[in-house]
Amino acid sequence: MSDNFNRRGQRNENSGGRNSRRNAQGRERNRKSQGRRDFSASVPSARRRVADPDRLVAFEVMQAVDNQDSYANLVLPQTIRKHRLDRRDAAFATELAYGTLRERGTYDAILSRCLDRPLEKTDPKILNALRLGAHQILGMRVPNHAALNQTVGLARGVIGAGPSTMVNAVLRRVSEKSREEWMDELTADLTDDIKRMSIEESHPVWIVRAFRQALAAHGRVPTEIQDLLAADNESPSVHLVALPGIGDLGEALDNDAVPGQLVEGSAVYSHGDLGRLESVRSGRVRAQDVGSQLVARALAGVGIEGSDQAWLDLCAGPGGKAALMGALAVERNAELVANESAKHRADLVSHALEPLPKSAFTVMTGDGRKIRENIMDADLPENIGLAVEAFGEDGDVFDRVMVDAPCSGLGALRRRPEARWRKKPGDVADLLPLQLELTQAAISVTRPGGVVAYVTCSPHPAETQNILLDVLDGGEVELLDTAAAVRSVALPGVLEGDADPGTAVPGVEPAEGQEAATTVQLWPHVHGTDAMFMALLRKK
Ligand SMILES: C[S@@+](CC[C@H](N)C(=O)[O-])C[C@H]1O[C@@H](n2cnc3c(N)ncnc32)[C@H](O)[C@@H]1O
Structure with a gap:
């Protein structure tokens, strides 16, 4: 993490460069030359009447997320471009928008103590301005007077003079206590740990509860929950993968990336715009969570007997795992069919x-x-076409199949700052039938002895272990030692001891030739990956 960011990954406003709008002490520079004045935080009526561009960007992102159901990670770059922020201000706007969205739950709990009306009855624009102010005061090291002054200026510019007075009064109350003092006050009377963590770590109660169950179900200690929730509030590192035999990490490493600690061919990049790397622009090096890299490599690496030329990625969009599997397939003289139901996502796979x-x-x-029906009609690469003929009407042609199922995405909340507030418990239940049917369809096109990987970016027991048990009930597949397969593609020693991601599934016997029947669950707070689940299944 760069020195310019604090514990929560946010920038300290104390490292002003030559052209920065903030000086080396973190104070906003005087802007007389721009025809505006900065005033003391104690004179709200005399404050700036226009919104500071980086705060305005964060505000517009919050509004778009609320009003147009926008994804912050898509709308933020457009808004930064619209307001022509330089790199430094863009970084500030990013931390302000993402941090505020992530920690909205904590700030709303604090604001509800500072407002004289319920949050639901507060104008949503005012509420978003207040959240942004609260994050600057309690989550970033913006000096209180700058946070107040600038947020009041923002409110004045985009909402009006009246509301800005209220924003000033409320944020003053917020700034009267430190984050720790607020937490003590908010949680003093709470006897329920789940509610306490929901406020302290800003996650909806149902997600805290689901994560605690998930930790227990996947063989971890439920008390890890606080670390897990805290890890969700950190900005994830950008992991890179060099497509084997096609790309290499040299350019990234020359540009301050560092070699990845979990899996070969990976690196961690934390030095700005990836687009400046030609190897990334050309697609030979890709940004991909290292957990995704691990599961794709584990499927490609697990031992199978017999033919190994036809690989399938059943739910491939947007193509991250398909690209890595495809490159590994080329090295092994195999070929990949990448299937995706949504046309625009299939285009991304291409x-x-x-x-x-x-x-x-x-x-x-x-x-x-x-x-099964579709591959019989498809114009497949020659060797897969031959295999289809060989298997005649059955269509069970594939040696290795990835089912990276559509899921709740609860394992990747750190990537989508607003996602935790949008998701509903029903989202998990809605996808369960599809997950089961996709896995059954995958098994139907896998040849006996071939392997299917069932993968989710969620640790929720309903969409991980319960689906697995339903699939095993069908009697067509047996569970392999998934943990051993994953360890064999990880760097030596890193998935041992406390970092062992494997769980034995009660009541499931090891398949022939396997030490154990296990699944794998990766965790942000243990492995630094998304919370990805994997079960490797061999067709009988
Ligand atoms: C978790 S994502 C896959 C991510 C992908 N493997 C990667 O690494 O980039 C699940 C994908 O399944 C697709 N999907 C949803 N329903 C599907 C279906 N019935 N058949 C095939 N794909 C489906 C979604 O559109 C989505 O692109």
């Missing part, structure tokens, strides 16, 4: 696979549940 030789892959657009 784009992700561009660096591969054209003859090495096929992209199909279709419902994965109908893959």
